[in-house]
Amino acid sequence: MCGSAMRFLTAEAKASAGRLDGKMREKTLTMDTLNPQVKAVEYAVRGPIVLKAGEIERYLEEGGTKPFSEVIKANIGDAHAMGQQPITFLRQVVALCTFPELMDSPSFPEDAKWRARRILQGCGGHSLGSYSASPGVECIRKDIAAYIEQRDEGVPSDWENIYLTTGASDGIMTILRLLVSGKDSSRTGVMIPIPQYPLYSAAISEMDAVQVNYYLDEDNCWALDINELHRAYQAAKQHCQPRVICIINPGNPTGQVQSKKCIEEVLHFAYEENLFVMSDEVYQDNVYAPDCQFHSFKKVLYEMGPEYFSSVELVSFHSTSKGYTGECGFRGGYMEVINMDPEVKAQLVKLLSVRLCPPLAGQAAMDVIVNPPQPEEHTFKQFHQEKSSVLGALAEKAKLTEQILNAVPGIKCNPVQGAMYAFPRIFIPPKAVEEAKALGMQPDMLYCLRLLEETGICVVPGSGFGQKDRTYHFRMTILPSIEKLNVLLGKVRDFHISFLKEYSGLE
Numbered sequence: 001m002c003g004s005a006m007r008f009l010t011a012e013a014k015a016s017a018g019r020l021d022g023k024m025r026e027k028t029l030t031m032d033t034l035n036p037q038v039k040a041v042e043y044a045v046r047g048p049i050v051l052k053a054g055e056i057e058r059y060l061e062e063g064g065t066k067p068f069s070e071v072i073k074a075n076i077g078d079a080h081a082m083g084q085q086p087i088t089f090l091r092q093v094v095a096l097c098t099f100p101e102l103m104d105s106p107s108f109p110e111d112a113k114w115r116a117r118r119i120l121q122g123c124g125g126h127s128l129g130s131y132s133a134s135p136g137v138e139c140i141r142k143d144i145a146a147y148i149e150q151r152d153e154g155v156p157s158d159w160e161n162i163y164l165t166t167g168a169s170d171g172i173m174t175i176l177r178l179l180v181s182g183k184d185s186s187r188t189g190v191m192i193p194i195p196q197y198p199l200y201s202a203a204i205s206e207m208d209a210v211q212v213n214y215y216l217d218e219d220n221c222w223a224l225d226i227n228e229l230h231r232a233y234q235a236a237k238q239h240c241q242p243r244v245i246c247i248i249n250p251g252n253p254t255g256q257v258q259s260k261k262c263i264e265e266v267l268h269f270a271y272e273e274n275l276f277v278m279s280d281e282v283y284q285d286n287v288y289a290p291d292c293q294f295h296s297f298k299k300v301l302y303e304m305g306p307e308y309f310s311s312v313e314l315v316s317f318h319s320t321s322k323g324y325t326g327e328c329g330f331r332g333g334y335m336e337v338i339n340m341d342p343e344v345k346a347q348l349v350k351l352l353s354v355r356l357c358p359p360l361a362g363q364a365a366m367d368v369i370v371n372p373p374q375p376e377e378h379t380f381k382q383f384h385q386e387k388s389s390v391l392g393a394l395a396e397k398a399k400l401t402e403q404i405l406n407a408v409p410g411i412k413c414n415p416v417q418g419a420m421y422a423f424p425r426i427f428i429p430p431k432a433v434e435e436a437k438a439l440g441m442q443p444d445m446l447y448c449l450r451l452l453e454e455t456g457i458c459v460v461p462g463s464g465f466g467q468k469d470r471t472y473h474f475r476m477t478i479l480p481s482i483e484k485l486n487v488l489l490g491k492v493r494d495f496h497i498s499f500l501k502e503y504s505g506l507e
Contacts, residue, residue: 037206049448050075053458068456072488074476075458077252077420079326082479084390087325089383090368093119094330097128097364111379115371119364128360134352136164136334137360140367144334147370151284152299161337163348164366166358167328168282168319171335172246173203174351175315178344179244179276180209189242191232191275193224194466195423195473197252201466210240215468218425221414222256226265233273244276245269250283250294250418253465253475255398257292257417263300270312277314282333285323288395289417298338314338320365322420324390326479332362332369394420397478397485404489408496421475423462426496428472429503444472450499455491 050073057071073081080086089112096102096116103113122139124130135141138159145159165171180188189210192200204211214232216222224247236242247266249258258266270277279297287294298316302309320332337345372387373380398416405413410427428436428443436446444461451474452458462473480488 037208047460047464049445049452049458049460052449053452056452056456066456067454068491071452071456071458072480072484073458074480074488075460077322077477077479078328079322079420079479080328082477083481083484084326084479085386086327087368087383087386087390089373089379089386090325090327090365093368094361094364098361100126109379111373111377115368116364119367123360128364130360132164132357132360132363134349134355134357136162136358137363137367140164140363141334143367143371144336148296148298148336152296152302155299155302157336163335163337163352164358164363165317165333165335166355166362167321167331168280168317168333168335169199170331170355170358171315171317171333172199172278172280174348175278175335176203176207176209176244177351178348180207182241185239185241187240188244189236189240191229191236191242191245193246193248193251194468195253195462195475196246196466197248197280198464200246210236212236212240212242213466216251216254216256218414218468218471221417222251222254222423224258224262224266226262226269229266229269233269242273242275244278246278246280247297248280249297250286252280252283252419253421253423253460253462255414255416255419255421255423257287257289257294260293260295260300263295263297264304267297267301267304267308267312271308277312279314279316281316282319282322283419284318285391286394286420287418288391288398289415292417294418298336301338311339313340315340318366320362320369323369324387325365325369326390327365330362330365331359332364332366333358334366393482394478397480397482398422400482400485401476401478401489404486404493408493410500411496416478420477420479422478423465423473423475425462426472426474427500429500432499432503435503444474447472447499448474451492451495455495457488457491457495 053071053073060066092108092112093115096108096112097119100120102108118139119137120126122137123132141162142159144162145157148157149155182188187210189212190204191212191214194213194215201211212232214228217225233242250256277297281296284294296316297314301312301314316336318334320330321328373383401422402413402415405411405422405424411424413422413424416422426447428447432446433443436443439446442461442463444463448459448461459474459476462475465475467473478485
C-alpha cells in the first residue's frame with residue numbers, strides 16, 4: 001500500500017477513534033462564529049414566503065393535492081420566468097458572439113452580424129470567453145456613452161465614466177463599499193426610500209452602515225416629499241453622518257415615476273447637504289402613465305446649471321434585467337460616475353479589478369440595449385414590434401391591476417405609473433393582527449402565507465420593503481400574462497373578502 005493511502009487510512013482511523021471517544025471535531029464556522037453582519041441581512045424578495053412556495057411546488061409535483069393546481073410566483077420581477085419572450089435581435093447578437101461560426105448562416109441578419117463582429121473585436125482573442133478590462137469592453141462603454149447622450153438630448157457623456165457591472169446590484173454594492181466608513185456617530189448614514197428594494201437594506205446591514213429611512217408619500221402616489229428628506233436627515237445627524245442618498249426612479253416596489261420638479265428638489269437638497277447621489281434607473285424604459293415621463297437625474301442636474309452639474313457627485317445605474325428585454329439571467333448592467341474625486345476613482349477601478357470583470361455575455365446584451373436597430377436597418381421593424389408589444393402589454397396590465405385591486409373592499413392601490421409592480425395597501429382586521437403577533441410574525445406575513453397556502457399565489461409582504469407603522473401592503477409583479485394576471489387578481493379578491501369575513505365577522 002502506498003504511503004499516501006496509508007496516511008489517509010491512519011487519518012480515517014484517528015477520526016473514527018475520535019468519534020468512538022465521543023470527541024467530535026467542532027466546526028470552525030457556526031452561527032456563533034458567523035459574521036454578525038451576514039446574520040443581519042434580510043432579503044424579502046427571496047425570503048421565507050418564497051421558500052414555502054417552493055415546498056408547495058414540490059408537493060404538487062409529487063402528486064399532492066391543494067385547492068389549486070399551480071403556484072403563481074408574483075414575488076419577483078423575472079420577466080422570462082413569467083413567460084415573456086426574448087427580444088429576437090438581442091438573442092441573435094449574443095448567439096453570434098457566443099458561437100461566431102453562425103456568422104456564415106443566412107438565418108442571421110447582417111445588422112446583428114456587424115454588431116457581433118464589433119463586440120468580438122473588442123474582446124481578447126476575439127472571444128466572449130476571455131476576460132475584458134475590469135471597467136468593461138471599451139467599444140461597449142463608448143456605445144453606452146452615446147446612448148446616454150442621445151437619451152438626455154445632448155448632455156455630454158464621457159465613456160471613461162462608464163463602468164460595466166454584473167447587473168445593477170453589483171454596481172450599487174460597489175459604490176456603497178466606497179462610501180461606508182467611520183465609527184459610532186461618524187458612521188456613514190445611507191438615506192433610502194421607504195418602501196425600498198431590499199437590496200439596499202441588505203447591503204447596509206452587511207456593511208454595518210446606518211440605514212436612514214425617508215418615507216414616500218402614499219397619499220400622493222408615492223411622491224418624494226422634500227420636507228420628509230429634511231426631517232430624516234436632521235434626525236439621522238444625531239447618531240450618524242449621512243453621506244449618501246439613494247433614489248429608485250421609476251420606483252420599486254411602489255411603481256411611481258418622479259416628476260422633474262421633485263428630482264430638482266432632491267438634487268438641490270443633495271447639493272446643500274453635500275450628499276453623494278445614487279440614482280437607480282433600471283426601470284427607465286418602463287413608464288406607462290400617459291402623464292408621466294422618465295427624467296434622468298443626470299439630465300436634470302445638467303439643466304440646473306454649471307454650479308450643480310460640476311459639483312454634485314452622482315452615480316446612475318441601468319441593467320439588462322428590466323425594461324422591455326427582461327434579460328435577468330445575463331446579469332448585465334452599467335453605472336455612470338459623475339464628479340467623483342480622481343483619487344477615489346482610482347480606488348474604484350482597483351475595487352472593480354478584484355472581481356476581474358463582469359460576464360461578457362451580459363456586456364454584449366447591454367450593448368444591444370443601448371445600440372438597438374435603427375429605422376434604416378432591416379431588423380428595425382421586427383425589433384420595434386417586439387419592443388412595443390412588451391411595453392404595451394405591461395401598460396395594459398398596470399391599468400388592469402390598479403382597477404381590479406381598487407374594486408376590492410379593504411384594498412387601495414395607487415396607479416402603477418411605471419416599473420413592474422403594484423404595492424397595494426391592505427386592511428388587516430385587529431383580530432388577525434393579534435393572531436400574527438401571537439405567532440411571532442408580521443401581520444402582512446400572516447396574510448401572504450395564508451394567500452399562498454389557500455390560492456397558490458406568491459407575493460411579498462410589505463414589511464419586507466418597509467412601510468409606515470400600522471400600515472400593511474404586499475408587492476406583486478404585473479409580469480404574468482393577461483390571462484394569468486386576471487386569474488391571480490380574481491383569487492386575491494376572493495381571498496381578501498374571505499379573510500375579512502373570517503377575522504371581522506363581516507357578511
